[in-house]
Amino acid sequence: MAGVLVYSTKQGLALELISAARKIDETVWAVSINDDNLAQALAAAGARVFKISNPDLTVADTGAVAAAIKQVLDKVNTDVVLLSSDRRGKELAGRLAQVIGAGCLTDVTAINVEGSKIECQRNALGGATIATQYIEGPKVIAIRPRAYEAAGAGNGSVEELAVEIKGAAIKVIDFKPKAADTVNIEAAEILVAVGQGLSDEAKLTDIQDLAARLGGEVACSKPLATDKKWLSEERIIGLSGKKCKPQLALLLGISGQVQFTVGIRDARVIAAINTDENAAINYMADYIMQADLHDVIKELNEKL
């Protein structure tokens, strides 16, 4: 093994990958594409960075990015690649794996080096189980955001690299930034999480009120953000959202599908309020209250 190559378009995530890579090998290579700041930041964290500047190469074109990274891999002669498991990284993972004949694991939450094996943990069966797997042969491993701390200062370098790219297959004609929701539910000690049991959007103010009284944050199940769009996707708990470990999770009108519970099972105390006494969430809860969440919220807001 001659080092590990890391790549993410996001500086914060790329720095986390450097930490993860160091568990595998001291030598960490990195790639930046049309992003000088990223190249500098990664070098300052100890990575040996290949800086690619090529106007024909857009990070939106997964095929072209995979082709570029392949050219870097040929130069450094390693077959271990770590990507970030954000949307860009996950989309790239399979393509790059196919280009270099690698096995691929995404959404990896932890890696452990056991001799020559890199054991990866990831959720399986929708989150019902945690699988520990390792890849034999070349590997592309995409690591969940915030699974590792960002790497600290180090002594890296930046080298420019010219890559050959076929004409762009994809044209980005516009980018519409999302209204930023800077909430970090993963850091919250108390979460008030609401699901499809909530009757209408206007009632959200009561939920926000309760969260504020408790000194916590509002979180939600996926459909509340992606289908109903009542809250931002930053607040989703679960397999395709965030994995949280608050001291207290107050779950309101959430049924408890595994894709949700996987994101909250590390909470210290879970209280669930649901009209259905057989809701799956009750098996995941320390305190179970069979009641209409709207009544409970009202009373809690009066009493707290």
Place this chain on the structure above:
Amino acid sequence: MNIVVAMKQIPDLQQIRIRNRKPVLDGVPAALGIIDKNALEAAVLIKESQGGKVIVLSAGNEEVEETVKEALAAGADEAFLVLDDELDGADGSVKALVLAEAIRKIEDVGLILFGEGSGDNYSGQVGSRVAELLGLPQVGYARSIEINDSSAVIVRSLEDGDEIIEVSLPVIVNVLGDINEPRIPSVTQILKAGKKLKEVLELEDLAIDLTGLPEINMVSNLAPETDRKQVKVSSVDELLQALKTEGVI
């Protein structure tokens, strides 16, 4: 133009029991991936407005032939199946080779749709692998797809914003779970589904070499230990008292 929708047969997750921290898969019925159904719905909507044919493509064990009826009832015109027990639970690198080779056998394909991740593994790599194998552009996390003759405008939804992309056909698109609300087929549609055209191949009908692929080995696959108290409380006061005793409020 034909639209291919790749759909994966998975165990019905709602019915998996955990015993001694191990998942019990025996007797669990098969289902189609949830987000795969969004991909199918996206294809059917495009077909309804622009014509063409929707072909559902699936590779798996013999049971797929039955499972796929649901997709035929929900608007797919034909099924193209590669059935072999060897494909049951096969890695993404294997499935991708099979799907790519199958797609090569289908005429006039303009659009190939996947879900953003399968219902069970949610690994999201097969669409990307197929794109590379076929040398096609790909757009993941699609929130909308608009077809204009030989190109498409697709909105790719990223964590920090929406990227509007123009791409020429054919293209591989992985759709988000919230791109649409899949239709529920009627009883007549379900009855008619059995009569729709199904092309069934076996692995050996495809000119692919499955040797020398990277291997993924499973060390363990266990449910996390949970020992929740599961105490029932009957009033808000009781709840507040319990949370105070826990020291969390």
